[in-house]
Amino acid sequence: MILQITNLTKHYGGIHALDKCTLDIAPKKITAIIGPNGSGKTTLFDAITKLITVDEGRVVLNGKDITNMNDYDIAKSGISRTFQQVRLFKNLTIKEHLEIALRVDDEKLFKVLLNKVFIKEKNNTHKIKEILALVGLDKPLETYASDLSYGQRKLLDLAIAIAKPHTILLLDEPVAGVNPKLRVEIVNIIKKLKSLGETIVLIEHDMNFVMGLADTVFVLEAGRVIANGKPSEIQNNKRVLEAYLGG
Amino acid sequence: MIEAYLIHLLILVGIYSVLAVSLNLALGNTGLMNMGHIAFFGIGAYTSVIFTKDLGVPFFAAFLIAGLLTSVFGFILVYATRKLRGDYLALATLGFSFVIYSLMLNWSSVTRGPLGIPGISKPCFFGLCIANNLQYLIFVLIISAISIAIMYIIVNSSFGKLLAATRDDDIGLRALGKNTFMLKSKALMISAFFAGIAGSLFAHYITYIDPSSFMLSEVILIFTIVIVGGIASIKGSIVSTFLIILIPELLRFLNIPSSVLGPARQIIYALILLVIVLWRPKGLFGKIDLE
Numbered sequence: 001m002i003l004q005i006t007n008l009t010k011h012y013g014g015i016h017a018l019d020k021c022t023l024d025i026a027p028k029k030i031t032a033i034i035g036p037n038g039s040g041k042t043t044l045f046d047a048i049t050k051l052i053t054v055d056e057g058r059v060v061l062n063g064k065d066i067t068n069m070n071d072y073d074i075a076k077s078g079i080s081r082t083f084q085q086v087r088l089f090k091n092l093t094i095k096e097h098l099e100i101a102l103r104v105d106d107e108k109l110f111k112v113l114l115n116k117v118f119i120k121e122k123n124n125t126h127k128i129k130e131i132l133a134l135v136g137l138d139k140p141l142e143t144y145a146s147d148l149s150y151g152q153r154k155l156l157d158l159a160i161a162i163a164k165p166h167t168i169l170l171l172d173e174p175v176a177g178v179n180p181k182l183r184v185e186i187v188n189i190i191k192k193l194k195s196l197g198e199t200i201v202l203i204e205h206d207m208n209f210v211m212g213l214a215d216t217v218f219v220l221e222a223g224r225v226i227a228n229g230k231p232s233e234i235q236n237n238k239r240v241l242e243a244y245l246g247g
Numbered sequence: 248m249i250e251a252y253l254i255h256l257l258i259l260v261g262i263y264s265v266l267a268v269s270l271n272l273a274l275g276n277t278g279l280m281n282m283g284h285i286a287f288f289g290i291g292a293y294t295s296v297i298f299t300k301d302l303g304v305p306f307f308a309a310f311l312i313a314g315l316l317t318s319v320f321g322f323i324l325v326y327a328t329r330k331l332r333g334d335y336l337a338l339a340t341l342g343f344s345f346v347i348y349s350l351m352l353n354w355s356s357v358t359r360g361p362l363g364i365p366g367i368s369k370p371c372f373f374g375l376c377i378a379n380n381l382q383y384l385i386f387v388l389i390i391s392a393i394s395i396a397i398m399y400i401i402v403n404s405s406f407g408k409l410l411a412a413t414r415d416d417d418i419g420l421r422a423l424g425k426n427t428f429m430l431k432s433k434a435l436m437i438s439a440f441f442a443g444i445a446g447s448l449f450a451h452y453i454t455y456i457d458p459s460s461f462m463l464s465e466v467i468l469i470f471t472i473v474i475v476g477g478i479a480s481i482k483g484s485i486v487s488t489f490l491i492i493l494i495p496e497l498l499r500f501l502n503i504p505s506s507v508l509g510p511a512r513q514i515i516y517a518l519i520l521l522v523i524v525l526w527r528p529k530g531l532f533g534k535i536d537l538e
Binding site for chain 2: 049051070071072073075076081083087088089090091092096099100101103104106107108109112113116117160164
């Protein structure tokens with residue numbers, strides 16, 4: 001397993017956002033995490049990427065315990081993620097976003113300055129165009145993020161997650177709020193990513209959306225995994241239907 | 248006579264350009280609402296003077312020590328305020344400037360307190376001593392040009408883009424594997440370094456410093472320069488320094504009593520700031536809204 005999550009628990013006062021949540025993610029597959037609103041899906045992503053600190057539990061990536069690492073070290077160790085509300089840099093261009101995602105040593109000021117003054121900085125334009133073609137974002141590279149539509153921002157968010165060196169992609173509601181045409185396009189992008197050997201974990205609350213897409217589905221309710229298996233198994237699971245329909 | 252007066256103004260423009268561009272690097276390019284920048288200016292001025300006058304250190308060494316020590320204070324400030332954002336950060340950094348001001352005022356054995364330090368020598372280096380203000384102007388222009396060029400290269404490098412990304416979305420950048428605390432630390436240390444050397448240039452030009460040169464009113468002056476020029480715009484900060492330093496000088500030709508002149512300047516700065524914030528929030532050359 002590429003990512004092992006064991007007994008992740010997070011309480012907010014008396015509310016169990018995550019309650020001994022345990023799941024394993026298989027490599028080169030699409031794993032969907034579904035559940036009704038408030039079931040702890042985004043909290044799980046935030047816990048894996050250390051945007052929140054859990055009360056107990058472990059997260060292991062490629063055999064390495066990342067539970068107590070900083071959020072940026074977890075990202076460096078190979079987890080790329082998108083956000084339900086996209087987090088872009090509104091005063092930077094599309095190209096600048098992707099350059100930030102692609103570069104790994106741009107925090108080293110002296111190295112950057114030496115490269116800037118004495119050596120030409122590495123040109124990533126070809127790679128950037130490849131990634132933009134993959135996600136279908138057809139806008140000039142110098143377009144500012146603040147000038148993009150909601151759907152285009154979703155695509156740019158996905159593009160920078162792909163560009164950042166990673167071993168696993170976490171996609172938080174990748175089609176939330178987009179029009180039906182773009183929804184189909186994003187499904188195709190996710191399928192294409194899988195065919196390229198990517199490991200993808202996606203969150204979605206719409207059960208029907210993941211049925212034709214995911215290899216494995218985990219269902220969360222009140223922060224706990226209540227069912228998992230192939231989409232066809234999940235679709236007819238009585239407990240899952242109760243959780244969704246409130247029966 | 249008018250020549251000497253113009254040289255004096257241009258020296259101030261040179262020094263304040265470095266101060267404004269260095270504030271813009273932290274405030275505009277990195278999004279750190281640092282109201283304590285004037286304290287960095289003061290630390291640089293006092294350090295340079297104490298090292299040259301009391302410890303006999305050659306000017307150039309003291310000049311660099313002033314920048315480096317101020318940079319250390321920059322790190323202390325960013326570390327102490329690492330969990331604060333926006334208004335809270337502004338208040339905490341304003342508090343820092345009051346603490347430094349109080350130190351200058353009360354640590355009399357080192358700073359001579361409110362009496363200030365008179366008789367500061369003009370710089371001497373490599374066997375040459377600056378003999379008049381024209382030579383000092385040339386010296387200031389060289390140092391300012393080098394300082395601003397370095398800051399220009401930094402903000403236009405891939406490191407500079409990371410600073411801009413930190414300003415726009417700290418969490419988003421951390422999700423891309425970047426340590427935003429280290430980025431902010433480096434930005435504030437660079438900003439403080441250049442404010443420190445501007446302080447050194449100021450002290451060795453004026454030849455007398457006391458804590459009143461580094462008070463809250465001076466914070467308003469440099470914030471006015473940065474906001475009028477435009478957030479994250481180096482060109483804007485330079486043009487604005489000319490305007491903000493030179494416009495109030497016109498009051499001198501209006502035969503106003505000297506007791507009114509000081510407050511009148513503060514009123515002009517406040518009015519300019521108000522007009523810009525209301526009608527042109529991006530400043531003269533800025534691309535980023537003041538938020």
